Amino acid sequence: MLALRMALESPLVEVEAVEAMEFPDLSERFQVRGVPQTTINQGAGTVVGAMPEEDLLLEIEQALAV
């Protein structure tokens, strides 16, 4: 999983792989409708579906600029 590779690469990156059905409150909080969904910094960014490395990078960049 791309996110986990990023967690290995940087001490500033933390990743939670969450099984949505077991944690309905959390899934609802971040409005998880389609999976996989990647929520960045408590909703500063959201991506649905798998995506290439460069795209996730862009999303993270944008989320940090928020």
Add this chain to the structure above:
Amino acid sequence: MPEKLLNDSIIQQVRSVFQKLREPVGLIFFGTESGCEYCADTRQLLDELVALSDKLSLTSYDLEREAEIARRYRVDKAPAIVITGRDGEQSVDYGMRFYGIPAGHEFSALIQALVLVSEGDSGLQQETRQFLGELTQPVHLQVFSTPT
């Protein structure tokens, strides 16, 4: 004796993947006795998994009884799996957490994460490594998925 969770075919495949493991990897499980539908099964699955390689070790804690340890690992729900690597004598927390029983896609992701940590290389492109190396703020990614 509870029935095995991992069938023989999975065991064979996983054992073969685990041949690649070099550096030891630690798994830390957090469970809770009440109100956790999948805690017992997750714990059993991890016991079976860790038995497939001598490079893997498992430590288990109770989320409530050992709340201090849970706090230290920033774990607030169960079942939770933390993956740690080793740097000499030290255990290294890479900020990887699995919440929920690792079934389906999550199971593959867990296996891959163990190999990744053991190898110690992210396999990311140079540009990505550079971007991550220049981060000045924390990045918290929550990846939601379902077993099927």
